[in-house]
Each structure stands twice: as C-alpha cells, then as structure tokens.
Amino acid sequence: MPHNYFQMCIPTKIIFGSGQLNKLHKQKMPGKKAVVVISEGKSTRVNGYLAKTEEQLKMAGVSFILFDKIQANPFRATVMEGAAFARDNQCDFIVALGGGSCIDASKAIALMATNEGDLWDYMVRGSGKGKTLLNKPLPLVAIPTTAGTGSEVDPWAVVTDPVKHEKMGLGNENTFPFLSVIDPELTISVPPVYTAFQGFDALFHSAESYVSTSANLLSDTLTLSAIRHIAGNLAKCVRNGNDIAAREKVAYGNTLSGMVESIGSVTSMHSLEHAMSAFHQDLPHGAGLIMISKAYFSHFIDKHICDERFVRMTEAMGMDNAKRPEDFITALEKLQQDCGVAELKMSSYGIKPDEFASLAKNARDTMGHLFERDPIKLSAEDCVAIFRASFK
DSSP states (O other), X not given: OOBSOOOOOOOOXXXXXXXXXXXXXXXXXXXXXXXXXXXXXXXXXXXXXXHXXXXXXXXXXXXEEEEEEEOSSOBHHHHHHHHHHHXXXXXXXXXXXXXXXXXXXHHHHHHHTTSOSOGGGSOOSTTOOOOOOOSOOOOEEEEESSSSSOGGGSOOEEEEETTTTEEEEEOOTTOSOSEEEEOGGXXXXXXXXXXXXXXXXXXXXXXXXXXXXXXXXXXXXXXHHHHHHHHTTHHHHHHOTTOHHHHHHHHHHHHHHHHHHHHSOOOHHHHHHHHXXXXXXXXXXXXXXXXXXXXXXXXXXXXTSSHHHHHHHHHHTTOTTOOSTTHHXXXXXXXXXXXXXXXXXGGGGTOOGGGHHHHHHHHHXXXXXXXXXXXXXXOHHHHHHHHXXXXX
C-alpha cells in the first residue's frame, strides 16, 4: 500500500512543449552572465541547439561564455574545472544545454562555484567527507536535449570519480533548476539506440518508484501515467525519430518520472547500475539498467511481495489482460525487443563475472541508501545472483 503521506517541493518553473526554446528570451533570467555548459561532443553545435540558445540569451540581454567539456558520465575533476571557470569569469548563473549528464554536472558545478573545497568533501557515502554545504549554488536554467534522466525537474546530481570508481549523487532543495525549458524538438536528433537507452531510464525511474517503500498517493498517480506515456510511445520514437507526437509523449513521461524522484525514490537497481558504469565508463546508464532489469524485477516477483503493483504496471504498459505479476516481465521484454535492445550484453562493455561481488559491494558503499527503498531487503548474494542471471 502507498503511504498516505508525502512531501512535494518542486520549485522549478517548467516550460514544456515543442518549439518552446524559441521563447526562452521571454522568461525571467536568474542573472546577467551565464556559463553555458554542454558536452564534449558535437551534437549541440551540429544540430543548431547551441546557436539557438545563444541567440535566445542575447535577446534576453544575457552575456555568456561556453564550457564544453562534460563527459557522458561526468567526472569529478571536470566539475571542479567548471566551477573554477564560472568563478573566474564572474558568472552569476548556469545554463545547462544537453542530456542528463550535462544537467547533473551543471548542478554540481553550480554548488562548487559557491562552496569551498572539493565536491567529494560534500558526498556522504563512499570516500566522501560528508561536510555540510554552506552556500546556495548558482541558479540553473536547464534545457534538456534528451528524454531520460528527469534531471531537469529534480535536485539530484550524479558524478563519477573514475580513479576511485565511485559514482555518487548529491543534492538538496537548492539544487532544483530555477527554470527548465523542455522542448521535445531537441530530442529528434538523438540516435535510435540512445533514444531507447534514455527512454528505459525514464521508465525505470517510475517502475522502481512504484514498487518501492517510498511509494505514496501522489507518486502512484505520476508513475503510472509516466509508464503509460513512455511504454506506449518509445518504440515509435526508436523507429521514427521525427515522430514529434511520440517524442512529446515520451518527454512528458520523463518529466513525470523526474518529479517522482523528488516525491518518491528509485530502488537499488539504480545503485547496481551505477556500480557497473563507475567501473566501465563506456556503458550508458540506460543500457546497464536494461541489462539487469528482467532479473532485478523477477527477484521481487518471485517473492510475491507486491503482485498487484506489477499487474498495474503491466496494464499501464498496454497489456490490458494482465493477470499475473510475471506478465510485467513479458511486457518489459516485448518493449525491449520492439526498441531493439533486448540482446544487450554485459560482455560487450568489458564486464566479467568475476567482478560481480565487487560491483555489489560498490553499489552498497556508494548508493546504499537506495537499498532501503527496496520492497524487501536484498543481500549481497542476491545482488550477485541478479548480475549473474543478467550476464551475456
């Protein structure tokens, strides 16, 4: 049963809809000089998103400089470099233009531009020192170019230390974006396979939350709607990236899933995947989640902990005649097949079975709090068994 109690504080102003980036200049800006943060790749430039954003900022009377070094799994050192860059150039806010990694990194940059020391001083797990952030971060304007992480409407920033193999998150009520412009037209250029990876990440934010101990009356409403919009439209986006109607629905589902991360919580499936990509930088987060998803959810289905919840999620995924919790795995497998990602292999990214125990330990050391959200407790042996059952 969901809790009849919840807290909701999402202070982000959300502008949603196709073509809305063209209206950015009409919005109140939180400062006069911005760092525009983009990835180290070429997509924002090649597809014209950077030029359009810069034009909008000029129309709004905002000056800006560019920081274009964010990795797919953003690094601790890059965050610190970005924070110094913002300080040295006396910027008073940040514009994050890109996917979830870019927005996550920008939140961390915003924090470290106004607080002393190193980012890991404020991480509460792993080798973090657990210090208290004393100063509010720089305000952030988020302009997502993907539909996957929901970072544009939640406070969380996940950053990787590739030396320590720690992928951890932090955030508080001050790290919500000030403004998010969610324009599904910016997702049209995402290649099919990455559209699938990102869409499944968004789907799992809601699916994990729906069976978690943090589920509540409001999160239940949002999660089922998110699952319905994503599952019903993701394969259409993969088949035809120019299907803007489907892109809008997936982007909407992703927005709802991001909100769920503020009023509910994902479970240890995210911890397990963060451990995988902490050791294997080339592994996209969504791909890792897809790899372990069937074994992970099957573990709880076999225990019959929340059968009705799995049935309801299956119905939301489009199987109207769902009767058994196992039908969720059938629906999940079909969606993965329809999106061309059912045969992803851990071995393709260098993951080996002899790592499973250390990955399970890393998941608990760095993001152990999510294990507390599982419908029943997972042991280290359970985690290893999930990895083993997922291995190809």
